[in-house]
Amino acid sequence: MxxxxxxxxxxxxxxxxxxxxxxxxxxxxxxxxxxxxxxxxxxxxxxxxxxxxxxxxxxxxxxxxxxxxxxxxxxxxxxxxxxxxxxxxxxxxxxxxxxxxxxxxxxSLGMALFKKLCLDAATRFPACTLDLFEAHHILKKDAPSGSALHLSEELEKSGKTASIHSIRSGKIVGEHKLLLNTDEERIEIAHTAHSRxxxxxxxxxxxxxxxxxxxxxxxxxxxxxxxxx
Ligand SMILES: NC(=O)c1ccc[n+]([C@@H]2O[C@H](COP(=O)([O-])OP(=O)(O)OC[C@H]3O[C@@H](n4cnc5c(N)ncnc54)[C@H](OP(=O)(O)O)[C@@H]3O)[C@@H](O)[C@H]2O)c1
Missing domain, CATH: 3.40.50.720 (NAD(P)-binding Rossmann-like Domain)
Known part of the structure; x- marks a missing residue:
């Protein structure tokens, strides 16, 4: 190229x-x-x-x-x-x-796979609440991250609403985690980028x-x- x-x-x-x-x-x-x-x-x-x-x-x-x-x-x-x-x-x-x-x-291809897994779990897991955590380095200019916003928009299309929680700290390259909670149990799906x-x-x-x-x-x-x- x-x-x-x-x-x-x-x-x-x-x-x-x-x-x-x-x-x-x-x-x-x-x-x-x-x-x-x-x-x-x-x-x-x-x-x-x-x-x-x-x-x-x-x-x-x-x-x-x-x-x-x-x-x-x-x-x-x-x-x-x-x-x-x-x-x-x-x-x-x-x-x-x-x-x-x-x-x-x-x-990140891993992040694309993470998104697929999150959408699948959120639509199959009944009556759960969704919390989406994202963490990035302190120099990142936007919050929430574009990826968190994109995933939350995709979840909305399936009638699910996720609360987004953003953290800006140190040199974190990129972390996203979806928590699916019911009264009795919790699923966590997470993705971490180790390097830019x-x-x-x-x-x-x-x-x-x-x-x-x-x-x-x-x-x-x-x-x-x-x-x-
Ligand atoms: N798609 C992905 O996987 C992915 C991953 C990481 C980041 N990003 C995104 O990619 C972008 C760049 O991220 P980064 O971490 O490289 O940021 P960064 O280090 O802050 O770099 C920003 C770049 O934009 C330029 N810039 C500054 N003002 C501008 C303007 N008015 N018009 C056009 N360009 C301008 C800067 O130029 P000067 O420094 O020369 O002024 C620099 O080249 C951000 O939107 C970020 O969220 C995407």
């Missing part, structure tokens, strides 16, 4: 660049970034997309720049930004009519998957089918 990496200066961007150094063809940051002109591996961090790539990955804080670039160049785009506004989600849906777009607030590399590797797997797809909006449920038996 020849990847244009948006948000190249962030924690996740740097993790992707470290895992796939030889595949990063463009390292892009927003126009006011203090890192413009500095090096990321062998690439110079630039504010502009120059179309030297065949796929775009955006792990910045805002998808407008990559959406415009991908649509204009007619290239696939992987987006991992959390806390998107409804307007930004609509822009993604609109653009996905013209180009393949993969969107996920959490690129799990998200970086997932973003790269999503990019490889997306290269072969037609225009449309894809997510982790498609990647689960593609990657796991």
């Amino acid at each position: 020849k990847i244009a990496l948006f948000g190249a200066t962030g924690r996740l961007g740097r993790a992707i660049a470290t895992l796939a150094e030889s595949e990063i063809s463009e390292a892009i940051a927003h126009p006011a970034s203090p890192s413009l002109g500095k090096k990321l591996g062998s690439r110079t961090i630039s504010p502009r997309f120059e179309n030297h790539s065949n796929i775009l990955i955006d792990v910045s804080l805002s998808p407008e720049q990559s959406l415009a670039a991908a649509t204009q160049a007619h290239l696939p785009l992987v987006i991992g930004i959390t806390a998107l506004t409804p307007e930004q989600m609509s822009q993604i849906e609109e653009a996905s009519k013209k180009i393949p777009i993969f969107y996920s607030p959490n690129f 590399d799990v998200f970086a590797r997932g973003a790269l797997t999503a990019a490889r998957f997306l290269q072969k797809q037609k225009p449309g909006l894809y997510g982790m449920e498609h990647l689960l089918l593609y990657s796991l038996p």
Whole structure:
């Protein structure tokens, strides 16, 4: 792959660049970034997309720049930004009519499996109350996490409501736990990310998957089918 990496200066961007150094063809940051002109591996961090790539990955804080670039160049785009506004989600849906777009607030395959297990348990376990705990490092800007919000929205679709509890502490990479309680018993389903590399590797797997797809909006449920038996 020849990847244009948006948000190249962030924690996740740097993790992707470290895992796939030889595949990063463009390292892009927003126009006011203090890192413009500095090096990321062998690439110079630039504010502009120059179309030297065949796929775009955006792990910045805002998808407008990559959406415009991908649509204009007619290239696939992987987006991992959390806390998107409804307007930004609509822009993604609109653009996905013209180009393949993969969107996920959490690129971990284990987390996708965790979500499936939670939905299955919540719909089968009668009259339980649901508490969803999520913990992340103190520098994380959004709370609750995008993954917790996404799981709670999916649970709502099955008529279940989960109370979300957020913790910001130290250097926690990412922890999610669903507690299903009745008066007599409790089930706990948990997922822990040990390292940011799990998200970086997932973003790269999503990019490889997306290269072969037609225009449309894809997510982790498609990647689960593609990657796991
Ligand atoms: N999908 C997943 O699996 C996953 C996993 C972890 C994190 N995330 C999400 O990915 C995003 C980045 O996370 P991170 O931990 O790398 O955050 P981070 O370290 O705070 O990095 C943020 C990145 O966004 C850039 N940025 C700052 N202001 C911006 C603006 N106005 N417009 C566009 N870009 C801007 C920063 O550039 P400068 O530093 O150069 O200013 C930096 O490259 C967040 O939305 C986070 O929640 C997703």
